[in-house]
Amino acid sequence: MDLHTRPVILITNDDGITAPGIRSLIEAVHDLGEVIVVAPDSPQSGMGHAITIGKPLRLDEVNVFQDLGIKAYQSSGTPVDCVKLAHDVILHHRPDICLSGINHGSNASINVIYSGTMSAAMEAAVEGIPSAGFSLLDFNFDADFSIAKMVAREVAQRMLAEPMPEHFLLNVNIPKVKQTGFKGIRVCRQADAKWAENFDKRKDPRGRDYYWMTGKFINRDRGADTDIEALNNGYASIVPVRIDFTDNRIKQWMETKYPDFAQFQSSGMPETGEE
Template identity: 60%
Template sequence: MAKKRPLILVTNDDGITAPGIRALIEVMNTIGDVYVVAPDAPQSAMGHAITINDTLYCNKLKVTKDEPQQEYSCSGTPVDCVKLAVNEILKRKPDLCVSGVNHGSNSSINVIYSGTMSAAVEAGTLGIPSIGFSLLDYSLEADFEPAKKYIKLLVNQCIENGLPKGVVLNVNIPKLSAKEIKGVKVCRQANAHWEEKFDKRTNPLGRDYYWLTGEFVNNDKGEDTDEWALANGFVSVVPVQFDLTAHHAIKDINTWELS
């Protein structure tokens, strides 16, 4: 008896026509039955935003006519896409959700801003094993071929072994050729931050406006971090939990005079 193919939900934050999601769909079609529900326009850095004060639209379409996946574009955020997919579009809960491949890094502190990872986290909260994939190349001409091998490897391992309860994977892939990538490192999120600046300007009507700029600063010298792995030619895999409780702080907070 043939093994049943898994049902896979694919989403992203760069939009349904972005090259990264098209590469991810291609790989997923070799593994399972694929449904794509993704934003109809770029939704980068939306974090875990959801639409509550506006209507949502979802349209069935076919971006790539010669591939078997079912595709829907959504007017909302990446998290909206997951919610709509699970509650309205798919006939059953998917066996796996994959998000990406994002154009650009979602390592370290970037994970909390990322629409790519928020979509994966949302699926995780619904009990769906989930992985967010990112390539360290912002270009629309980015080469996703070297990443495909590792995407397929990690997805197959996830399907075979499952994930710990309450955990999703944040996978970042260096901008290197297939020969240059050294392998995979399971690691922790580096303790890094953005030193942010606002470029203040004035429009022709005299109104001030701002462009957010900044510099990424990694002060974490550990060799067990995602930043170290990526800088040294490895694919980084960080297990991310969506229980944000700082369990180690409960004891200290309980020493306060709270009565």
């Protein structure tokens, strides 16, 4: 296939350009198109949709993946910065798809709002690039990415096979299981779960107080169709994510409960009786 007719695949992450997860993602899809990598030069986990304002961004070409024949760049910025730089500075056009990850650790349920992995994919979706973020439920540096690579390749192939809907964005999580325990892939909804934080108060060597965040993950959702349920039963979960945060259920409730608000929305500023 001619290089110029091959699809362009942008790959990024939040664990940094030297993380094993991003190499695994590249290995999974590098033969499906022309791969360009733009990733942070250091770990950026938990950055969410942060962007760099007020200080310069560095962008350097690196030879991290030259054994795979892949052109790669590292940035001093956040995962979202990396997508912006890839689009506006390196490619000057939209790639065919954007893949983010493979993250070390879960981004299922509420984790999606904290995740730098998913925020990078979301930024690409904002730009009209079909995107997916991939996460493996294993924090170990030497985690086995073999199942995650299989899932990533399958999803990427389907994303490239036909046009995707506008602002297409997937949150894909892969369970930590052996090959024999992997059940397949399920399309799910996001579970209603949260982190219950605690802050452990400690003292530094100079006697000053500092706080270390701890806590536990609480799943309040027992539905059989959630991402947490799928992962607990050996399935990879795919949750389609929307970038429009409007809650139409609450919007309709407010329009009924507060009709004056609805009037303001439809007809402008209400009359006050003042000149």
